[in-house]
Structure formats: C-alpha cells, structure tokens
Amino acid sequence: MGLDQYLYAKKYTSESEVFNTKEQFNELKDALGDASKFLYKNFPSISVEMKVGQWRKSNHIHEYFVDNCQDGEDDCRESFVDRDKLGELLHLCKQVIADHSKANELLPTSQGFFFGSTDYSEWYFQDLADTVEILETCLAMEDCWDFYYQSSW
16 A cells, blocks of 8 residues: 556557558457457557556655646546656756755655655655656657556555
8 A cells, every 4th residue: 555656658559550561450459359349440540558657655756746747636547747747857856866955845755645755865866766767768759659647545
C-alpha cells in the first residue's frame, strides 16, 4: 500500500504505420481472437500503450503532476501530460540535482496517505535522477506519442 505512480506513452496508428506487411497485421488479429472483430475492416488501426515510467512514493514528482497536469485535483485519474510539462519537470529535476538547496523551492515534498517520506534524503535525490532518465527517454521519442500520468494509493 502506498503511492504508486505511472507514466504511459500512447500512440494511435494504422496498419501501414506499424506493420511491414499485411501478414504481420493479420498475425495480430489472430492473436486477438474474437476481439479482432472490433478492428475496422476498411481502415484497420490500433492504439499502442506502454509504461515508460514508474515511481513508488515519490511524492515530490507526484505533486508536480497534480499541480501542473491535473489542475490541482489529486484523484488518481489518468491525465494527459504535455511534452512541455515533461521538459519543465526535467529542467526542475536537473536544477535540484545541481543544487540540493533548491529542493524545497522547486520540487517540494508533499504529505498524503502512505505517500512516503517528506525528507530531502538520498531517496529523494535518487528519484530525481531516475526521473531525469525517464524524461530524457520520453522526450527523445517521436512526436506521435502522447503521455499520460496516473497514480494510485
């Protein structure tokens, strides 16, 4: 039990964008079984979703997403995250890593139900380093990917 956080990348794509051949697409349809009847026959398409980031009790990262992508409403819903917001969070993380004294000002911890420690400890700074790696990878992805944040506790 506790704060679990996820960042997903999603992409809508047509048959021709994902698969090199019609046979590859048909293999997917076969794997889907009965569900494949929902693929539109004249314009087959799929949505691809993958988890690209995960945190555990990183309340400072959670607070950023709540304040900047969820209009301050912390309700565990999935929320769209603009690439600019990912870039902003990346910049903040790098600033705090470079100067630990800016942590409380730029990415403060927050309290909540099993949200983890509010100390600016080695775990806090490790979360920042992990976040930098996640966000740099996400921002290097093609523009056709959209990003969504979701938490649960």
